[in-house]
Amino acid sequence: xxxxxxxxxxxxxRGRRRNHRRPVSEINVTPLVDVMLVxxxxxxxxxxxxxxxxxxxxxxxxxxxxxxDTQPITVSVNPEGKIFLQETEIGIDEVVPKLEAIATxxxxxxxxxxxxANADYGTVMKVMARISAAxxxxxxxxxxxxxxx
Numbered sequence: 482x483x484x485x486x487x488x489x490x491x492x493x494x495r496g497r498r499r500n501h502r503r504p505v506s507e508i509n510v511t512p513l514v515d516v517m518l519v520x521x522x523x524x525x526x527x528x529x530x531x532x533x534x535x536x537x538x539x540x541x542x543x544x545x546x547x548x549x550d551t552q553p554i555t556v557s558v559n560p561e562g563k564i565f566l567q568e569t570e571i572g573i574d575e576v577v578p579k580l581e582a583i584a585t586x587x588x589x590x591x592x593x594x595x596x597x598a599n600a601d602y603g604t605v606m607k608v609m610a611r612i613s614a615a616x617x618x619x620x621x622x623x624x625x626x627x628x629x630x
Contacts, residue, residue, distance in 0.1 A: 538598045541624060553591035554580065555623075556608055560599040564608060576608060577615040588616045595623040 538560075556576065557565040564571055566579050584590035592612055596605035612620055 553593045553621075554583065555593045555595060556580075556612070557595040558597060558600045558605050558608060560597045562601050562604045564604075573604075573607060573611065576611050580612065580615065580617065584617075588618055590617065591619045591621070592617055593621050593623045 555567055559565070564573055564576065566576065566583075571579055580590075580592065594605065594609055594612070596602075609620060609622075
């Protein structure tokens with residue numbers, strides 16, 4: 482009978498086949514998951530370190546926490562009597578001009594005054610008086626909630 486011819490055209494069907502690699506249509510998800518888990522761990526470790534501030538020992542009260550939608554401006558007074566706007570140290574004469582410069586809603590901006598429990602009461606009151614005299618209406622004192630012992 483007739484002999485079959487291979488793909489190479491040689492007798493006996495022993496032709497050379499071409500190695501054509503087709504692109505794989507499946508996505509390998511394992512490296513993506515590995516990278517995402519590493520990024521998740523990095524952010525979980527780094528997030529607590531991003532919240533820096535002025536170390537202050539706040540007094541405790543029984544007042545309830547306030548609901549807040551936006552980040553308020555914070556003025557802090559540490560035990561040595563130094564005044565901080567957010568985390569930047571400023572002089573008492575600079576409090577009002579700096580507040581007016583960064584207040585996005587004008588004189589309706591929420592301003593929290595954080596006075597250390599060991600800070601001079603007079604210094605905290607001077608700061609609050611200057612802020613109030615400048616026309617700011619939403620001034621609050623920050624305290625810690627009392628812990629039941």
